[in-house]
Amino acid sequence: MTGPIREPLNFAGNCDRSPSIRDVARAAGVSYQTVSRVINEHPNVSDTTRAAVLATIAQLGFRPNRAARALAGGPAQAVTVLGSNTTLYGFAAALEGIEEATREVGFGMGFRAVEARSPADIPDVVERAIEPAGTLIVIAFDKPGALALECVPLEVPTVAMIQAPTEGAEPTRPSVWIDEFAAAKEATEYLLALGHPTVHHLPIPSWPRTTRRMEGWRAALAEAGVRMHEPLQGGWTSTWGYEAGAVLARDPNVTAVLCGNDDIALGAIAAMRDAGKRVPADVSIVGFDDIPYAQFFAPPLTTVRQDFKALGRAAFAKLLEISNSPRTLPPAAAPQARLIMRHSVAPAPQVAPSASEASGSEARSPPPGR
Amino acid sequence: MTGPIREPLNFAGNCDRSPSIRDVARAAGVSYQTVSRVINEHPNVSDTTRAAVLATIAQLGFRPNRAARALAGGPAQAVTVLGSNTTLYGFAAALEGIEEATREVGFGMGFRAVEARSPADIPDVVERAIEPAGTLIVIAFDKPGALALECVPLEVPTVAMIQAPTEGAEPTRPSVWIDEFAAAKEATEYLLALGHPTVHHLPIPSWPRTTRRMEGWRAALAEAGVRMHEPLQGGWTSTWGYEAGAVLARDPNVTAVLCGNDDIALGAIAAMRDAGKRVPADVSIVGFDDIPYAQFFAPPLTTVRQDFKALGRAAFAKLLEISNSPRTLPPAAAPQARLIMRHSVAPAPQVAPSASEASGSEARSPPPGR
DNA sequence: TAGGGTGTTGTGACCGGTCCCATCCGAGAA
DNA sequence: TTCTCGGATGGGACCGGTCACAACACCCTA
Numbered sequence: 119m120t121g122p123i124r125e126p127l128n129f130a131g132n133c134d135r136s137p138s139i140r141d142v143a144r145a146a147g148v149s150y151q152t153v154s155r156v157i158n159e160h161p162n163v164s165d166t167t168r169a170a171v172l173a174t175i176a177q178l179g180f181r182p183n184r185a186a187r188a189l190a191g192g193p194a195q196a197v198t199v200l201g202s203n204t205t206l207y208g209f210a211a212a213l214e215g216i217e218e219a220t221r222e223v224g225f226g227m228g229f230r231a232v233e234a235r236s237p238a239d240i241p242d243v244v245e246r247a248i249e250p251a252g253t254l255i256v257i258a259f260d261k262p263g264a265l266a267l268e269c270v271p272l273e274v275p276t277v278a279m280i281q282a283p284t285e286g287a288e289p290t291r292p293s294v295w296i297d298e299f300a301a302a303k304e305a306t307e308y309l310l311a312l313g314h315p316t317v318h319h320l321p322i323p324s325w326p327r328t329t330r331r332m333e334g335w336r337a338a339l340a341e342a343g344v345r346m347h348e349p350l351q352g353g354w355t356s357t358w359g360y361e362a363g364a365v366l367a368r369d370p371n372v373t374a375v376l377c378g379n380d381d382i383a384l385g386a387i388a389a390m391r392d393a394g395k396r397v398p399a400d401v402s403i404v405g406f407d408d409i410p411y412a413q414f415f416a417p418p419l420t421t422v423r424q425d426f427k428a429l430g431r432a433a434f435a436k437l438l439e440i441s442n443s444p445r446t447l448p449p450a451a452a453p454q455a456r457l458i459m460r461h462s463v464a465p466a467p468q469v470a471p472s473a474s475e476a477s478g479s480e481a482r483s484p485p486p487g488r
Numbered sequence: 489m490t491g492p493i494r495e496p497l498n499f500a501g502n503c504d505r506s507p508s509i510r511d512v513a514r515a516a517g518v519s520y521q522t523v524s525r526v527i528n529e530h531p532n533v534s535d536t537t538r539a540a541v542l543a544t545i546a547q548l549g550f551r552p553n554r555a556a557r558a559l560a561g562g563p564a565q566a567v568t569v570l571g572s573n574t575t576l577y578g579f580a581a582a583l584e585g586i587e588e589a590t591r592e593v594g595f596g597m598g599f600r601a602v603e604a605r606s607p608a609d610i611p612d613v614v615e616r617a618i619e620p621a622g623t624l625i626v627i628a629f630d631k632p633g634a635l636a637l638e639c640v641p642l643e644v645p646t647v648a649m650i651q652a653p654t655e656g657a658e659p660t661r662p663s664v665w666i667d668e669f670a671a672a673k674e675a676t677e678y679l680l681a682l683g684h685p686t687v688h689h690l691p692i693p694s695w696p697r698t699t700r701r702m703e704g705w706r707a708a709l710a711e712a713g714v715r716m717h718e719p720l721q722g723g724w725t726s727t728w729g730y731e732a733g734a735v736l737a738r739d740p741n742v743t744a745v746l747c748g749n750d751d752i753a754l755g756a757i758a759a760m761r762d763a764g765k766r767v768p769a770d771v772s773i774v775g776f777d778d779i780p781y782a783q784f785f786a787p788p789l790t791t792v793r794q795d796f797k798a799l800g801r802a803a804f805a806k807l808l809e810i811s812n813s814p815r816t817l818p819p820a821a822a823p824q825a826r827l828i829m830r831h832s833v834a835p836a837p838q839v840a841p842s843a844s845e846a847s848g849s850e851a852r853s854p855p856p857g858r
Numbered sequence: 859t860a861g862g863g864t865g866t867t868g869t870g871a872c873c874g875g876t877c878c879c880a881t882c883c884g885a886g887a888a
Numbered sequence: 889t890t891c892t893c894g895g896a897t898g899g900g901a902c903c904g905g906t907c908a909c910a911a912c913a914c915c916c917t918a
Contacts, residue, residue, distance in 0.1 A: 140874080152896085158876090162897090181616070185554075185559045186903090190877075190902075198596075205577060211575055213599070228597055229587055231584065246551070246594070249554055250555070250904095391786060414726045414757075505903095519868045521867075524906070532865055532866060557904080557905055560873055561907075620873090620874095
């Protein structure tokens with residue numbers, strides 16, 4: 119009935135497979151359970167034994183097998199990031215921050231795309247992305263990401279990276295964000311102080327409601343008692359920025375534009391140029407994000423820098439927290455947004471700004487060298 | 489001696505764990521081995537049994553547990569991508585292509601960064617990235633990636649994405665690349681045909697030796713019998729492009745520059761502008777890669793488009809091949825490089841190009857609408 | 859009718875960890 | 889001295905798949 123019993127190959131030194139805890143145990147003269155306790159930093163192991171086991175682990179080059187751990191129901195040790203994109207700067211930088219943080223604590227990082235082109239497939243993709251003992255970070259800046267987030271069952275340890283929520287609208291799941299309200303307000307006030315009668319806004323898509331950067335813009339205009347145009351629906355790309363910018367370029371009253379991101383700003387600048395308007399002499403443009411290219415735009419872009427990498431790190435830190443993992447990440451400051459002044463902003467044309475304002479702005483925005 | 493035997497909870501319908509092959513087997517009235525054969529598309533299963541099992545799988549929503557498969561020594565079902573970067577366009581686009589391909593065949597995709605800042609850590613990072621039953625794609629466009637590639641033991645199924653190898657220098661491991669020799673040559677010839685006495689080159693780093701795009705440039709100049717300057721060491725970023733461009737801007741003989749990538753081109757354009765030179769009236773600039781921003785540069789950038797996404801897909805297809813996985817990807821055409829003509833190129837200044845050349849170039853490069 | 863191949867199915871062991879439980883031992887309290 | 893208790897350690901079962909092997913048809917040939 120029973121076939122020939124194969125001799126297990128687990129005697130140390132004579133095996134091409136990587137060593138297991140049983141190999142370590144044998145070499146250290148303890149049981150495999152003790153080895154397990156040592157690698158999981160269980161308190162009830164004597165110092166002598168622990169030291170001996172650790173030495174053997176180092177000597178044999180033992181590394182715990184992730185698959186076996188996951189199978190046996192150990193603590194989570196991998197994250198899958200769900201997002202609609204890897205080429206947009208914010209997404210890529212967030213990914214980089216997450217990766218770095220996971221590497222520090224020995225987690226694996228996976229990525230799965232939820233495609234904007236096929237929203238109907240998203241629930242299925244999300245379901246496949248969820249694995250037993252797995253965790254998730256969902257980049258929910260945009261609609262596909264938010265859709266994906268909704269598909270994730272509550273029992274899956276998940277952190278969402280989201281647009282900053284509006285006042286009183288608490289996110290339903292553990293989330294991280296950068297609140298750019300203050301920076302958007304500051305940027306708008308900066309433009310108003312330079313004599314621009316109003317500031318137009320080319321937003322990123324407002325989803326599900328409005329963005330904090332738009333609220334900051336609104337607040338600045340409201341405080342200044344300045345009329346406000348109703349912003350368009352919004353977009354993400356330079357192409358959209360070009361089209362929207364072309365519309366604004368036809369309006370001679372437009373002298374200052376706050377763009378929802380740097381991609382839009384780049385498109386808007388191109389549209390202005392093609393319409394024969396000079397930036398910043400005729401129209402001032404401010405971007406959002408500070409992508410690495412921004413300082414080489416023509417003109418170098420004044421923009422609000424956002425630390426997406428730090429945001430990614432924060433997301434993973436929160437994930438460790440909520441999945442009560444034994445590992446932790448050193449606490450870090452909340453990622454900030456702040457205005458970077460370059461050369462795409464100038465005093466309003468025609469209406470000569472007062473000397474104090476002009477010199478003040480000069481003093482306030484010493485263009486940094488590249 | 490033996491404690492109380494816990495009744496296994498694996499009876500279908502009464503269990504909060506996701507169903508296992510044993511649950512499926514019980515529900516379908518077959519053995520678990522038969523279920524295993526069905527999900528692995530083993531030929532020796534009768535059609536009747538197969539249909540019954542598949543129906544049960546669908547009904548129970550069974551999905552094979554990846555960790556268990558990996559542990560039991562099944563075929564590979566995940567790739568880890570090793571690369572120095574996620575924010576550079578070429579890297580991010582390649583990642584996107586790999587992800588899409590893995591998703592199609594049910595593979596997982598991980599990412600691990602090998603940081604340029606700390607080359608000494610690379611061997612360690614690579615070692616940790618290798619898992620039993622795991623596979624690797626190494627993005628070895630740059631030095632950290634190439635370093636990482638060298639650390640990978642030969643027995644690990646690995647595909648490298650590399651700079652196209654020079655003639656006769658066969659890569660030692662399975663590799664994919666885009667051969668941009670012809671496109672670089674074409675771009676250079678295009679500039680020469682517009683009357684530029686020579687074409688300068690701002691290369692990406694040549695590592696380990698020279699790049700195919702540089703060889704294409706050299707070949708065009710050699711064929712035209714034109715003098716050639718010795719190119720600089722090379723860099724990746726706009727910052728480097730700005731610095732190198734500033735040097736070229738001082739030389740009045742420089743009227744045409746072929747840049748190793750679009751980032752460099754953007755920096756070079758900025759440097760020319762800051763030096764008071766007009767692009768393309770005084771200096772023509774050609775880039776490489778065609779990043780999404782390129783068409784919105786000032787002026788819109790003439791560049792060589794490379795299909796990194798297709799390259800990523802090809803890398804994964806080759807990985808499936810060499811790891812003799814049961815899954816395959818539909819064959820696709822080799823990713824190409826081709827010249828995209830926009831507005832950063834003009835006939836050489838001063839030396840008036842002949843009418844036929846000028847009109848020819850106009851006819852050849854109808855600037856695409858944005 | 860016996861013998862041999864082929865196709866189909868089932869059983870046992872195993873991958874490398876983790877959990878639960880049992881055992882052993884020494885110290886302090888009754 | 890005996891009992892209790894907690895720290896240190898070990899053994900067995902198990903996670904959900906895969907592999908190797910055995911068993912049982914069934915058909916074809918000799």
